[in-house]
Amino acid sequence: MTKIRIAVQKSGRLNQESLSLLKSCGVSIENGKDQLKAAARNFPLEVFYLRNGDIPQYLRDGVVDIAILGENTLIEKGANLSIIERLGFSKCRVSLAIPKGTAYNGLTYFEGKKIATSYPNTVKDYLAEKGIKADLHIINGSVEIAPNIGLADAICDIVSSGSTLFKNNLKEVEVMLTSEAVLTVSPKISDEAQTILNKLQFRIQSVLKGQRSKYVLLNAPNDKLEKIISLLPGMKSPTVLPLAQEGWSSVHSVMNKDSFWDVIDELKQAGAEGILVCPIEKMVF
Structure with a gap:
């Protein structure tokens, strides 16, 4: 098989x-x-x-x-x-960093400098595109120590929170790419x-x-239903069900979690009540 x-x-x-x-x-x-x-x-x-x-x-x-x-x-x-x-x-970024106390006025700083990195091709292509020539020192492993021991003037490495740079007295000065x-x-x-x-x-x-979506249930007065539905991005269209209380409906929809709070604020202003938000495990189309 x-x-x-x-x-x-x-x-x-x-x-x-x-x-x-x-x-x-x-x-x-x-x-x-x-x-x-x-x-x-x-x-x-x-x-x-x-x-x-x-x-x-x-x-x-x-x-x-x-x-x-x-x-x-x-x-x-x-x-x-x-x-x-x-x-x-x-998620992370690949960045250039230099000693924290060093003045930085732009990419020209790296002209003729030694850069320690595990990403020589990335650095070479990036600097060549910017017209900068530097000396690359390839290190397989932790590169943050290189400036502290005089091996390099700067480093290129992946950065997530930046805590490793901070601990090694370095500062991030150029983001080359995000990953x-x-x-x-x-x-x-x-x-x-x-x-x-x-x-x-x-x-x-x-x-x-x-993971990128939220399931939203809300109650809406029927006289404001059209406006509320127009605010919901949904998948195709929201589900609308009548409530036991006359003049009200229950609206079910899906929205992107990145725009969630902005949409919720608009829904409240439009008259929506009892807004319930649930995580979605999977969405199958």
């Missing part, structure tokens, strides 16, 4: 969130400690636990069919690999594996749509 092979990061936050996504898609992984490969019990899928930086090569070689990895890694090492789904977690977890596919994927991928991607999309 054909199985689709998916690579995920061996450890860390991206590993946990990738497995959580698969679990939300109804995929149950037989996951033993220190395993490098595990099979799903209820879906034709095998998980390969790999170093993040190695995953693009495994995709190019067709060792795995698909992978969940950071977009920053794909930009650095995965040229010509296609993103088929943005997953919305493990999140993405689903990408091997150019050598077979037709059989592609069929399985289509099913898995459908499940992933249903989970992501649910």
Whole structure:
């Protein structure tokens, strides 16, 4: 029986969130400690636990069919690999940072400077586009210490909260790109594996749509119903049911969580009452 092979990061936050996504898609992984490969019990899928930086090569070689990895890694090492789904977690940015007490007046600061980084291709392409020439010092591992020991004048690294930079007396001065977890596919994927991928991607999309949405129930006076309905984005159109109290209806709809509070304020002003908001586990179209 054909199985689709998916690579995920061996450890860390991206590993946990990738497995959580698969679990939300109804995929149950037989996951033993220190395993490098595990099979799903209820879906034709095998998980390969790999170093993040190695995953693009495994995709190019067709060792795995698909992978969940950071977009920053794909930009650095995965040229010509296609993103088929943005997953919305493990968000970060790839930034340039310099010692906290150093004056900074723009990108010209980096002209002729030494930059320590694990992302040499990303830095080189970014600075070349800006017309800046710098000396790159490639470090595989923690680069934050490099300026403190005189190895570099600046660093380029991924930044989430910025706490690591702060602890190492550095400040972020340029955001080169933003990144999140993405689903990408091997150019050598077979037709059989592609069929399985289509099913898995459908499940992933249903989970992501649910995460991005809220289910809203409210009571509306019938004389204000038209205005209230016009404020609800919904899926196709809201559901409207009569209430036991004459002249009132119950309205059910779905809205994007990012615009949620703005819409709620407008609904209240339009006369909506008893607004109830519920999380959505999945949305299937």
